[in-house]
Amino acid sequence: MKKILVLGGDGFCGWPTSLHLSALGHDVHIVDNLSRRAIDEELGADSLTPIASMEDRLAAWEETGGTPIAFTNLDCAADYYGLRDLIATYEPDTIIQFAEQRAAPYSMRNEECKIYTVNNNISATHNVLAAIADLRADIHVVHLGTMGVYGYDGDGLQIPEGYLDVQVSADDGSKFDRSILYPTNPGSVYHMTKSMDQLMFQFYAKNDGMRITDLHQGIVWGTQTEETRRHENLINRFDYDGDYGTVLNRFLMQAAVNHPLTVHGTGGQTRAFIHIQDTVQCLALAVANPPERGDRVKILNQMTETHRVRDLAYLVADATGADVAMVDNPRNEAAENDLWVSNKGFIDLGLKPMTLQDGLLTETIEISQKYADRCLMNMIPCVSTWTDGQKPGVVQDVIAAE
């Protein structure tokens, strides 16, 4: 049993992770300033699923037999001393750092969102590191990164887990072999902050011997986990709006409300995916397998399969009869790319990946249908554009499902 502080434990990944770790017998303490709920209000959006207040969530967890989980409402970016005092008092074995703004489109929405994302994400993560260093504490930091740090301009090389072995040829013909942090190529301000986080982890691991695990996660789909299914008030959030909704969940929910599936550009983008149930299992494996003091940062790719976006659209269209709409791509990204990723780290730790074929698509469709009357249709299009060169992803022409 470990004592685990979960920063950002009210969010889409943080909440089911907190429950899963609690169910496994760990002592869990959630820290969150409920910023994700505040952003919903700012955007005029809401989770498709009706999520309960943190108080009701925690009460429901106890009601279903769960070990009590503590909660502190605290802004990890703005309240350094509050965070530091909590760490000093609670004395966690592990801190899981989810407390970052996590949507690429929101991070590109306007100048305020760019600035908020940078200041919030960098300060929150650095505050954790500075506090641990100052307390001389031996705490394992587990951070949620993103596959997006690697970029999507691949040349056919398999994306390794964090590090790349390279050879440099000097002008005089001599060769130098180096193992380097994979050169980052972020595609949004959000992804940029995760790339910057990597440099902070590298420094604190080297200078202070801090034990750090960075999880480069793919796009998460699904909503429920074994634990969130236990009670209506434990239900996880389901984002479908243009800023926070992730692509496969958006398709499933668009099908449920008879909206054409909105494919950005050609849909030729290949991305890595993982189901939320696998996310929580990966977090548990990461917590159970910390690096040693003095090790370099342990980087694991937290994904289970790759798909081209248009293939997902046609898969969902086939399953539901929905139409597919090719819309302008609001993002500045390659129209088509291949992606080949190693996830050997988690497989070796025992992860048994779920895939799209496992009936979980059906569950997500059923949830979408159950709460379809809560959908705000105007929130569906992606309107946050990367530059003047991009247009919002609004439906113009609809292509019938094949």
Add this chain to the structure above:
Amino acid sequence: MKKILVLGGDGFCGWPTSLHLSALGHDVHIVDNLSRRAIDEELGADSLTPIASMEDRLAAWEETGGTPIAFTNLDCAADYYGLRDLIATYEPDTIIQFAEQRAAPYSMRNEECKIYTVNNNISATHNVLAAIADLRADIHVVHLGTMGVYGYDGDGLQIPEGYLDVQVSADDGSKFDRSILYPTNPGSVYHMTKSMDQLMFQFYAKNDGMRITDLHQGIVWGTQTEETRRHENLINRFDYDGDYGTVLNRFLMQAAVNHPLTVHGTGGQTRAFIHIQDTVQCLALAVANPPERGDRVKILNQMTETHRVRDLAYLVADATGADVAMVDNPRNEAAENDLWVSNKGFIDLGLKPMTLQDGLLTETIEISQKYADRCLMNMIPCVSTWTDGQKPGVVQDVIAAE
């Protein structure tokens, strides 16, 4: 003639650069929140040279025939909209970004200094980029980086200017050639922020086509430039305290006050150096030679020579008769390293480097002697330690000069 906004124009590099650019005929507007003067008060330290208020500095510049320089007291990190409005109104061709906390020891002093350095440096630089992107302005950003981003664990490879050509061998024997940002290896929180800045520049150059030059500067020595010599009130600052004083200037000033020259560890650290007069010339060359829109970030190494620290100590000891004291190294760094750096970029642009042999040592010694009575002896030792494993750099044993 260009319109140039100099952020951090009150500092050690910012002030002489502003005067030099003004002398060359550019229209210069200084922005500074005078934070460096505030930190002096916080530390109980002061510039060895008596620096005038910004008002008196600017009046002296006009008095000596200089074109008037405007000044706005503004915190670039905290006041985004003030900065943005100033950029919108002034419409600069070039923004020079010096407005970052620039001392490695200060950045490692304690948790507050770590947090201030990260929040201040990242926010200030990102605010500049976000404002330019939002204004859709075509402004050349020139940023002062540091040689420290490359790190000092060299394996004998010459340090290139920002980018490294590498080859990756896949398991199946196929080869992949890539030109990557040089893998960063910062040795302090300060250097870490400059490494993080690089990723922000990379992103905004790619996403917004922004024209950015990043200058990886060596350790600056000297105080005066052609322009700061024109009037007593134009004199540049001279830091000698343990946090802000740079190594060669510290040796020259220690000699002037009959303090042993404090060499950290074995003094086997090899570092890159540049005289402040060359710094201002490099800035002028960088301003005159922007990259094109769509180019990757232009990175230049702003240094003219490399020296081992103990060699500098013995050079100054020979010139002055001072003693040399080997003290504990408060930093977490390699005891001995070699360093071989390319500075082809500035040489090709026409820089004629000064060296230690050019009589400038004498000028710096004379300034140190002139203001020796202003020296606070208790401020000389480096007391900011990197980790529990380091001790302050306090004199124990003195070795007579050879």
